[in-house]
Amino acid sequence: MKVSINRLKKYIHFDEDTTTIADLLTQSGLEVEGVERYESIQGGLAGMVIGEVLTCEPHPNADRLRCTTVDIGTEVVPIVCGAPNVAKGQKVVVATVGATLYPEDGESFVIKKAKIRGEVSEGMICAGDELGLGHSHDGIMVLDTSLENGTSAKAYFDIEEGDVLEIGLTPNRADAASHLGVARDLKALLKRELHMPDISSFKVDNTSRPVKVEVESAQDCPRYAGLTISGLKIQESPAWLQNYLRALGLEPINNVVDITNFILHDLGQPLHAFDLDKVEGDTILVKKLPSETAFITLDEKERKLTGEELMICDPKGGLCIAGVFGGEDSGVSDQTTSIFLESAYFSPDVIRRGSLVHGLKTDASFRFERGTDPNMPLFALKAAALLIKEIAGGEISSEPIDLYPHPAADFEVAVKYANVDRLIGKHIPAETIKEILENLEIGLKNETEVGFTAIVKPYRVDVTREADIIEEILRIYGFENVLLSDTYQAGFLAEHPSKDGNKLQYRVSELLTGMGYHEIMTNSLTKPVYSAKAAHLKEEDNVEIYNKLSEDLGVMRQTLLFTGLEVLAHNINRRQKDLKFYEFGNTYFKEESGYREESHLSLFLTGAKSSESWLEPNKEVSFPDLYTIVERLFEKLNLQTPAVEIIHEAPYDYALRLMIGAKEVGTIGLLSAAVTQLAEVKQAVFYAELSWDIMTKKAKGLKQYEEISKFPEVRRDLSLVIDKEVSFDAVKKVASKAGGKLLNHIGVFDVYQGDKIDAGKKAYALSFYLQDNTKTLNDKMIDQTMNRLMQSFEKEIGALIRK
Template identity: 70%
Template sequence: MKISINRLKEFIQLNHTSEEIADMLTQSGLEVEGIEPFESVPGGLKGIVIGEVITCEPHPNADKLSLTTVDIGGEVLPIVCGAPNVAQGQKVVIATVGTTLYPSKGEGFTIKKAKIRGEVSIGMICAEDELGIGENHAGIIVLDTDLPNGTPAAEYFNISSDDVLEIGLTPNRADAASHLGVARDLKAILKTDLTMPSVEAFAVDNNSRPFQVEVEVASDCPRYAGLTVSNIKVGPSPDWLQKYLKCLDLEPINNIVDITNFILHDLGQPLHAFDADKVSGDSIIVKKLDKDTPFITLDDKERKLSGEELMICDESSGLCIAGIFGGKGAGVSESTTSIFLESAYFSPDVIRKGSQHHGLKTDASFRFERGTDPNMPIYALKRAAILIKEIAGGEITSEIIDIYPHPIADFEVHVSYKNIHRLIGKEVDNEEIKSILEHLEIKVVDETEHGFKAIVKPYRVDVNREADIIEEILRIYGFDRVELTEHYKADYLAEHPAKDGNKLQYRLSELMAGFGFHEMITNSLTKPIYGEKSGFLDPVDNVVILNKLSEDLGVMRQSLLFSGLEVLSHNINRRQKDLRFFEFGTVYKKSGEGYQEDKVLSIFLTGDKAAESWLEPSKSMSFPDLFSVVERVLEKLNLPDLEMEITHELPFDYALQLSLGNKMVGKIGLVNDKITRLAEVKQEVFYAELNWDYLLKRSTGLKQYAEISKFPEVRRDLSLVIDREITFDAIRKVAVKAGGKLLKRIGVFDVYQGDKIDKEKKAYALSFYLQDLENTLTDKVIDKTMGRLMQSFENEINALIRK
């Protein structure tokens, strides 16, 4: 669910950063999964200014080009322009050097200093489509403005920006499925006031278009309200409304439909507008139709009714699947002049069944099937009617119809102070408890020294037991304010079996064997000389054997490296040079007054990848071969992404150090030849050593494989020019952050360093694989994700995107 920070500020006064707001909401139970910047024009017109054409002359070497000089406020730029309408004295829009433009069609590009037919051009005079603010490419934009030269173009075009929160809404928090709902939580957290949009301007103009409404199944439709608005003009929505919808990833349709969508996301109340002239007999009947009745929905599909879904009908046929999807017959179009506006409360059960039967998941059904506020329909109806009059004109031509025979009562919950303190695990002051509940709009009545009765409004469908009230108190009070005791414990409803380390080790051994590796088991006793001459093991930490069998077996090993190298040496001396070994073994060292034991997984690669063959020349083992094996091991253990850092410390020539949660868990690299010579190995050895105990602790068990998604994966490629010291891991982190849940994986298919680019730079050709597990990706979503990736690469690692 997407929430606009700017819109939240219309409900509640906020002097906090977007990150602080996100943190407050997450701590209170509304987990913010990400913060996405929104700009009404891609790039926000950064680097684009207003200028004035000082001179304009024909280009000496091109008939259709002009040489201009443009004042951009304290600086005059020579610019070659190909637009036919450029002229001296015009106020124009200039993209300065270094600015990235995001045109209406095609990919973005960066303005550079250039020579065009022998003449220097520093900047660009822009057309509408080049800025992404329109489709016109007939000529440059000519402004009628008194703004001084050099003024940012964003000021003239009123470019707005916003931060959009992506909230992972849990099914029980239906009340928070709107800006109002989120603002209510912030009100309780900050103990401040909430401002509701006024509906005092609502007034019925006349009663010239009354409608008759009949509800045949009151149990499925406890409340149904509506009114008519006539003499409206359907057309595009104003700029502010279109920007609001776009920041929530909604496509503006027309002013009437856009207003109903605005109310849904603003207040959490779905509305539906019918073309009143297409409603037979000016009558609305809420009922069920016979099974297998055909019904054509707004997407032009004919659907067979189950007979169990609730339908909105007129005297002759069905108009809408109630709370789920509108029908084609009575939808609002450009020719609509009168509407009947519906605002209702439907039973969650009937909406859920209808939605599942037809496989339709809409913004309206999402809210109705979880439970909306039965006290909201009239307020939302008035608010929508006011907006329709302001935006689409017209007049309200009926009284509000409100069929609500059995009002839904507030929940009454008896709460004990003793139980509050027991379940929270701390004694919270009674006055603070009452203050929290008051700011959550939960009344406290009939209070005694032992407890009270809580009156909960029905929009909080998830708060109807004592435990629910206590949960509300705790999430606003703050989980982090409850101190852990020395002997804390937790109750649980189901057992969580401990991870079986032996089973995981066995499964990984199978995996390694499948990669062509042999398992080895080596002696835990080793030579003291390895600690003395290696340069990376401290002899002081050696665990010395008191009754040595020999000097060669005088200490316990601190690393699996040397025992493994001895195995390699033994095999190489017998002409077996292409080797792949692994070992699960224990290492030992002194720790204060005692000793420390750690279980380690070691992996060795040396020699050629495959035996000599006439089919292809032999290739030596390389670092990527070892890294790919380690990557599969970590993937099998279902571990999160690890931090990676390049190191050149012994025993390696070069290596990657892997960290998880600020703890070093392993290293992968090429063993230094000084180390290999100690074990009499004379060929390159690639070695990985992983802390098996810690990996086992952090593993969530063997990776579980899911059914392949029925929605296709999409690949997009980018070429980046970056500084040579920037690693692929740094690129991957930026991509994962910007790509969100749609980005499934990243690949590198080319790397270039040469004379065609700066010697301090390198070029990466990257492939990005996008997939939505619930929907087919549209070009709009793909382009938006790739735009976000490109912008992040430019801002965070100073990348140049090669077009």
């Protein structure tokens, strides 16, 4: 939301600079996110002065140029000018050397001392478009002024300039969505008097165009006010109004519409002007229209009403979606001579529904759906009517209508001084509290030594409880004035996670996507048939939905498996069979004590390993392809290498259970055909489901990379003959223990099972990489390490070392 410093000064006098005002507002809860400088003429005519042409002679080397001398106050300068209307004795605008021009058409440029066709030129006599004052380039601007030569051009053109605050308005501060609302806070912060616009001159000129208004639902429209203005003329707004709107980022339209926008941003009250001659029977009806009614809005789009929108109508049909957007036929145009001016208070709920259903977000709906001041419509209506008479002419041609059957009551909130001190953490004297609240226009009654009752006006929709009153006191008193005691400690505070789960998830997503996996997002609701037919799921653990949309979406999922298989089936049925998917999602379980929710990461791998190519034959994916990905995930999260346990249980044909200490992190394996066929997938699928909760809790943060060691790495190979039952994980555990700090990495580059070794045996060809980051390894150190490894393999896993 943008707020003009110049306009704020109309409400409250202050000499403080913009930075001080911005700091005060930010500290009080109206965060100033930025400050812009507005100038009605770009550049503010800096470096432009009033000059007088003393001489004007033809250029000796160019027919269309003139050589002039111009008195610019401090000196007389030569200027070469190409304008046909330049003449001796004229008062002109001169851009001096070093000034920057911002023409209406084209890029800005700096005036430099130059030679033009051999003649010195030290400045430029300007045309209107060169100053940013229109598009005319017929000749230079000739001024009718008695201002002295050298006077800044700003003094002649009366430039509007000033600072504009960009305020990040929080949803609860609907009262501050205007210059008046911000000024109210400044009143309390600066302890200054607030000056409201003067509407005492308002009077009804005649009653020649009365309008009948009927409101069907006072609940949707608690207050509706309006009046008619006849005999006005639609034209451009005066410069001050156009500058006000442009400073706030709005484009002027015409004098009447501009005034309604002015009042909206000034007082926070949206208004709407209807062309009175287009209102059937001079009758306004505030009601809802039937569902599927067609309505064309100002943007010339036809919209189907849902029956929930509040509409402003005449006997013929809809004129406007109340508080949101006007209709095509009822708006003000150049031919309008009479208007009905609407000022209302609508229920925030009904405006929010109308805005959301049609995707229309306007300045008016922004304020109405947060809650405007129910006591402002009549005041704003009179202020707007006076402005329209002043700028557009015309006469107020009806008595103001004000349908307000149930006036909004003030909020009454009981407050205890003890609670003020307790929540703020500091004793604030009662007199200071009273002064703050009175400056915030919050009244007090029933005052005692213990407390008081605060009387809050309805426009403060966010101040309805004792805690809200205390917050108001604190934000004006100043958070910076509540000092922390020297005895306060942070040791009692709850533990804060050192790891950012969202950042870890983002980095893992980057890794998986970079390795060719596609992220999927599936519904947390799934089919009850899966838990009924899958052996590894229990029906009694299902979290059932009471108001289910269908049987296929009847329970919350216990696993990411089946919703992911449905995505596989969808793609496979469309001839996309080579798939790599991952998903972050939640699973849900019913327990005796209530419900449990867990966060999981699933991986799916099926089809060919790579796209079909003449370079190499097709190869189906295998278990190691997926396991390698899981290893990379653990490495990325700086997790310790998981222990593995071979399992043969549902939903897998074969799989590994991954453990970190006593915690099961997840499983990875080949899904059984019985499980995949439940989702109508008929090809082999490798699947991993990992506990993302455990992984993020155990993660030591993202892997931190180190500088490459300047000392060389050494590789040594061994061939082991071991029992078939001995897993590579067992080999790694033995190697890690025996190899110590020097063992960087162990890998398998060949596996053999055949008639050249005993039955029940297999041979591993292993590579060992040794390195010391502090020195170069010598043969003695390498041999010692390799001997320890061989002895450990022979002793702990019964290996035969092939030499």
